[in-house]
Amino acid sequence: MSAPVLVINSGSSSIKYQLVDADTGEASISGLIERIGQPESTLTHRTAEGGHTWNERIADHAEGLEAVVGAFDRYGSPLPEAGLMAVAHRVVHGGERFVQPVVIDDEVEAEVGELASLAPLHNPANLEGIRVARKLFPKLPQVAVFDTAFHATIPERAHRYAVPEAWRTEHGVRRYGFHGTSHAYVSRRAAELLGRSLKEVNVIVAHLGNGASVTAVERGRSIDTSMGLTPLEGLVMGTRSGDIDPAIVFHLHHRTGASFEELDAALNKESGMYAMTGMIDMRGIESAATEGDAAAEAALEVYCYRIRKYIGSYIAALGGADAVAFTAGVGENSAEVRARSLQSLVALGIQLDEEANLTGGPIITTQDSPITGLVVPTNEEGEIAAQTATLLRS
Template sequence: MSNKYVLVINSGSSSLKFAVIDSQTGEAALTGLGECFGLEDSRMSWKYQGNKQEVSIVGEENHHQLAVKKLVDIVNEYNLTNDVIAIGHRIVHGGEKFTKTVQIDQQVLKDIESVKELAPLHAPANVIGIKAALEAFPSLPQFAVFDTAFHQTMPPKAYTGAIDKKLYDEYAIRRYGFHGTSHYFVSREAAKMINKPVDECSFISVHLGNGASVCAIKDGKSVDTSMGFTPLAGLMMGTRCGDLDPGIIEFLINKGWSAEKVFDTLNKKSGFLGVSGLTSDARGVLEAMEEGHEGAKLAFQVFTYRVAKYIGSYMVALDNLDGIIFTGGIGENSLPIRSEILNYLKIFGYKENAQADADARFGEEGIITTEDSPVAMVIPTNEEFVIAQESVALMK
């Protein structure tokens, strides 16, 4: 075993993902997931050297606490304890306070708690995960890596909302953006692929998964991104609506809807699920579309059209474009969705290499356009690797 292993913890609102990552290679010695916290079927599964195990998480305590306790047992069981040199936490929202990775102390913990209004679903869970890990691993240095940090290089023209300036001054309402760790990672890998220094590269990074966002990257830095003050803005997603006329909110409230019902619908019952009427999973939508389901067909069309529109609009933010990067669960694996998006981009000269596109799936990377086309590529993301690397870099 290497002594460069970092335990990466991603504590979500009802889940806890974890991995023990080699900070030099990005390979995972152990991966796991605790899910359905707060429900009767709360459980935890993990994989070590190809072997998968699962247990139920039952108890009076907070399930995040129980999951971290079980995680300690798992790390000890596989004799990984002495090989782990740090713990890295994925933190969804850093507000304007955090522009880079920081080592966690009591002040940092307070500062993370202070921006919880900006991410009410994720921030409390992030804090619970940190506190549980500090208690479980008191001797290890722990670091916070922020999803919003990469986007802190956006210029004011990109992050400023066209609203009363008092709303920014008093409440810090602006565009923050998310998926920053993913966009950061794939842009660095893309620069290697085209053999060019990253600070001389410009990309449009397209992270498509249950959550989805586009990022314009100029000279290696984020200059615009589609998610906003919250992760609800931008692209249509699995269950989130993406961009929407805010007048609809007033209309529904005037119809007697509560604010809670409105935002529950926009966050959890929209996107693929809402448009198709079937499922939030892109694979299910594609299967139903092949069987002739009209709702699934429309969901496919709305999603691909909106992604292509965002890509086209983000060319405005750049002086040149070295490539479009597809990543995330859908971006890495869904051939029909990538093909349709490239088809919409024909006006810009994009031509799909069908065989290369088919080959660049299920963990494989590659350029998926023809030689006489501008470049589009697929790069599998590895956010855990970034968190591990940044944690070790700060230790040094």
């Protein structure tokens, strides 16, 4: 491994990690700690020899990262012997301050904390991972790579909301966008699959996982994206509502007495596919729809119609597209979602090849389709490692 980077993605009660070669994007070791702070936590550590899972009490992120280091020791690949270039951290919100990866120092750490108000479900956990890792690996460069950074190129006409000026200037209210590392990686891979330079193509990337977003990428630059100030705007997601009339919040506050904190939690954690079906896993929802479950069928239609609307609008925003690329858990694995999302877009230049779509592509449209449909597995950790290496080598 020529340029090993330990990539860490800290959640509120979890730590995902990968040991990635920044030059190839390949991960040799990966793992996940779940249920941090609960009576019993689970650590899964995967190497070339296979996966290893065990349960133990992990009280906090400090113990969690110590457990990660112990897992490397236990299974024959001690981190001190890996020749690490850096520890890289996924940070969800960089606001307007962070539009590129940055080496973390005390000032950066403090600013990531200040941005927590823009991403209260994500940045505090990301910050905790940074604090712990800086203590655990004091001699290694620590780098923050921001989900929002790729979208810093969005023009004002797309990122500005029509709200009072003070909201924008004093409180940072604007469209930021998320899943930036995925959209950057997938748009580049899409160009490679087309056999063209990234600077020559317009790509619409649909990152469809539990969180989901669509981005219009013009010659390698994000020009619009479906998520906004927070990851709540845009597509219907696993537990998030996506686009709604903002007055719904005030309507329910007045009608039910629910607090804004309760309504925020409902829109982020109790809405989306979960609200419509009682399920989050798309495989279960598709299976239920096939078996005649009316709620599941209706939810699929809502989910895919929203995707279809965004794809159509971004074809217009780009003045034409060369490709639509599906990625992430649902986008890569659900032929049904891809088919429904491209339904009725023939007039815009997308002609689905049903057999190719069922087999997973990578090309899922006919040879004479003016816009190519693609399935492109994402590699966010590889992209984070590559951006880290580029920063440190510059």
